[in-house]
Structures are given as C-alpha cells and as structure tokens.
Amino acid sequence: MPKKTKRAAKKPRRAPKLSPIPPGMRTVTPYLFIAGAAQALEFYKKAFGAKEISRQPTPDGKLIHAMMKIGDSFVMMSDAFEETPTPTPPTAGAPTAMIHIYTRDVDRLWNQALAAGAKVSMPLDNVFWGERHGQLEDPFGHRWTLSMRIPMSRQEREAKQKASMAMFASGEHPGSEQQPR
Secondary structure, three states: OOOOOOOOOOOOOOOOOOOOOOOOOOOOOOEEEEOOHHHHHHHHHHHHOOEEEEEEEOOOOOEEEEEEEEOOEEEEEEEOOOOOOOOOHHHHOOOOOEEEEEOOOHHHHHHHHHHHOOEEEEEEEEEOOOEEEEEEEOOOOOEEEEEEEOOOOHHHHHHHHHHHHHHHHOOOOOOHHHOOO
C-alpha cells in the first residue's frame, strides 16, 4: 500500500486588506467648493506650486472632483453645483474657511502667490508665537495663511504679543478691515 503523505490543507486566498485611508492621504483633507474650480486649480499651481493629482470634468468643463497636492498635503475641490447646498465664499458673502500652508521659505511663496493674483488680507510679518505669518485671499474668495517657524528672541516675542493684544483690546485685529462686521 502506498504511503500517504500529509498535505497541508490549502487555506483560501484572502484579498489583501484594503486600508480605509488611501496611501499618502492624511486623516483630514480640505475640500473646497469653487465657482470656477478649473481656473482655481491653475491659480493654485502658479500661486502655491500645487501639483495636480486628478481632475474629473463634466462635458462643459466644470469639475465634479479634482485633487491637488501642496507640499505633502492634499486639497480636494469641485465646482459649486446648484444641487450642492455648500456655499462658495462669494455666495456666502465671506470666506467659509482658511487653509494654512507651512513652508520652508514663506517670503518666496508669499511673493509667488501675490504675483499669481492673491490679495493681502493680513500682511506677512513676524508674529509673537514664533512664526513669520500672513494671510492672503485667492481670486475665488478662499483665505490662505502662509507661515514658517523662525527664531525670535524672548524680548521680540513679548513686544509682538503686547502689540497684538493692544490691537485686539481696541477692537481691531489684522485683516479686520476686510471682514464684514
């Protein structure tokens, strides 16, 4: 009688585990609704050095969805459609959110964004929390803050904080002239 060999029972093949978060994505991703998303995407490329990741246009050129990458972060966007109840900054009458960009050379990025058409909401300056920081508004109504950490003496931080608190105490704050009251 032939010798029986034990064979390991074949385990059924399992599909590789699908990560709930796509590779490279972060837990939180901004999503912008824009009147003119295709034009905005081109602006963000010029202003912030964004890299286009994807674009899904409708037959008339509006964007159902697009994604860009600025540095190591992603931002998604689409055109504002009547069926979508989320307002754009122009329909809301004010910016609906701010997006913050940390960069290694804030002055270079600031000037690049201005050259592309951004407007200053709060001038670029050294601020008391130890950053060079400013705020811009893009042509589509979204606000962007740009900053980088900088070395500051304790005296400089204290002087900047005192000036900032005095401004807030007087009812003013940087960029307040641009915001509805």
